[in-house]
Amino acid sequence: xxxxxxxxxxxxxxxxxxxxxxxxxxxxxxxxxxxxxxxxxxxxxxxxxxxxxxxxxxxxxxxxxxxxxxxxxxxxxxxxxxxxxxxxxxxxxxxxxxxxxxxxxxxxxxxxxxxxxxxxxxxxxxxxxxxxxxxxxxxxxxxxxxxxxxxxxxxxxxxxxxxxxxxxxxxxxxxxxxxxxxxxxxxxxxxxxxxxxxxxxxxxxxxxxxxxxxxxxxxxxxxxxxxxxxxxxxxxxxxxxxxxxxxxxxxxxxxxxxxxxxxxxxxxxxxxxxxxxxxxxxxxxxxxxxxxxxxxxxxxxxxxxxxxxxxxxxxxxxxxxxxxxxxxxxxxxxxxxxxxx
Numbered sequence: 001x002x003x004x005x006x007x008x009x010x011x012x013x014x015x016x017x018x019x020x021x022x023x024x025x026x027x028x029x030x031x032x033x034x035x036x037x038x039x040x041x042x043x044x045x046x047x048x049x050x051x052x053x054x055x056x057x058x059x060x061x062x063x064x065x066x067x068x069x070x071x072x073x074x075x076x077x078x079x080x081x082x083x084x085x086x087x088x089x090x091x092x093x094x095x096x097x098x099x100x101x102x103x104x105x106x107x108x109x110x111x112x113x114x115x116x117x118x119x120x121x122x123x124x125x126x127x128x129x130x131x132x133x134x135x136x137x138x139x140x141x142x143x144x145x146x147x148x149x150x151x152x153x154x155x156x157x158x159x160x161x162x163x164x165x166x167x168x169x170x171x172x173x174x175x176x177x178x179x180x181x182x183x184x185x186x187x188x189x190x191x192x193x194x195x196x197x198x199x200x201x202x203x204x205x206x207x208x209x210x211x212x213x214x215x216x217x218x219x220x221x222x223x224x225x226x227x228x229x230x231x232x233x234x235x236x237x238x239x240x241x242x243x244x245x246x247x248x249x250x251x252x253x254x255x256x257x258x259x260x261x262x263x264x265x266x267x268x269x270x271x272x273x274x275x276x277x278x279x280x281x282x283x284x285x286x287x288x289x290x291x292x293x294x295x296x297x298x299x300x301x302x303x304x305x306x307x308x309x310x311x312x313x314x315x316x317x318x319x320x321x322x323x324x325x326x327x328x329x330x331x332x333x334x335x336x337x338x339x340x341x
Contacts, residue, residue: 015293018231022288025228026052028219032077035214037070038207039200046191046306047074047165049285052228055188055278056144056164058129058179058310065193067167071125074165076216078225080122081159087132093139097149114154119143122159122222126166130176137183140164144186161225181269181313188278189303190310235284236294244297244338245279248304251332252312260335263328266318271311278307297338305329 026048033044047070050057059067075082085096098117102110118124119140129137143149147158166187169176184190196204207214251258253270263270282303283295290299305326312325 016291018234019288019291019293022052022228022231023291025220025224026289029074029077032216032219033070033073036073036207036216037066038203039196040066040070040193043191043193044070045289046189047071049282049303050188051161051163051225053188053232053281053285054161054163054229055281056166056186058184058187058190059165059167059193060170060190061167061193063169065195067193068125068127071127071165071167073216075123075125077219078123079218079221080161080225082123082125083118083121084125084127085118086127087129087136089131089133091132091136093136094151096136097139097143098151100152100154114151114156116156117149119149120156120158122162124162124164126164128168129166130168130179132177134177134180137177137179141183141186144183159222161222161229184310185272185274187310189282189306191306232281232284232288235287237280237284238294240338240340241283241295241297241300242276242280243340244336245276245283245300247336247340248279248300248332249273249276249308251336252308252328254315258332258336260331262323262331266314266321266323266328267312268315268318269313271308275308275311279303282307301333304333308332 029048030044033048037044047057047059051074059070061067072084085091094117096117096119098115098120100112101115103113104110124143126140129140143158143162144164147160147162149156149158168179247258249271250256251260251270252263252267252275253259254264254267256270259267259270279300280295283299286299286302287293287295308329309325312328314323314325318328
């Protein structure tokens with residue numbers, strides 16, 4: 001009996017072809033982004049990995065570092081329906097989801113029709129998401145998890161592929177609201193956007209203060225992105241590697257047999273099972289970019305920080321001591337062995 005394509009094992013030649021095709025699409029998108037977005041190679045690669053893993057990404061950094069520019073540039077490189085939502089304190093859920101509007105019929109009388117909000121698109125840029133109240137932030141939850149929106153008794157499936165790239169300023173700044181833990185968990189990764197290097201500053205000024213204006217052309221389509229996501233899903237993961245990812249996630253949970261002392265002392269809640277899913281998906285992309293069709297434990301370690309840093313809720317002790325979640329993830333990595341037992 002023939003097995004479905006998603007379940008059958010690829011031979012070595014076919015696996016190599018799939019990995020090569022994936023890298024070609026990845027490099028094509030990366031090259032187009034760097035026409036406008038300067039530097040931050042690791043950041044660009046991580047955002048592309050999330051896109052091709054069927055996830056959502058949260059970008060955090062102070063204003064002016066190019067978070068919005070990166071998202072807009074990626075959207076310009078894709079033939080997808082794009083929506084930019086500027087989050088503000090007075091933004092309401094109906095402003096992004098849509099609402100029922102009363103229309104006058106041609107023959108007389110009135111009827112209610114659903115008017116779609118900007119959330120009904122393929123590519124959503126949620127700009128400064130932590131400027132809005134938690135009520136509006138939570139309106140994204142159903143869309144991010146279920147890929148649908150509900151208004152009154154109407155449920156509308158969102159187009160595929162669907163991705164949310166949200167930007168936020170550090171929560172220490174005034175006029176911002178920390179994202180609810182349930183919403184943070186829906187982001188596959190949280191990426192920290194740092195300052196450019198001195199060399200990057202020169203390139204930024206040259207591109208933004210001169211007469212030449214770089215333009216972005218669409219170099220990929222929704223169909224191709226969906227095909228790349230299928231390739232990611234088909235990458236093999238051994239029981240040893242999946243077990244390592246599970247133990248690493250458990251090491252972020254205080255009181256678990258794998259948690260180090262630093263986690264037990266500073267963490268109130270550790271990562272959920274979504275963290276393990278994120279480790280495997282991002283690890284699969286790392287494997288493909290390395291020309292491999294099987295995930296290694298090193299791939300899991302390489303993606304652990306962006307996948308797990310936002311899934312750790314500090315305890316009172318951790319907050320009072322200003323413990324950095326990244327340090328706790330590193331402690332978890334150091335406490336977990338690749339081998340079981």
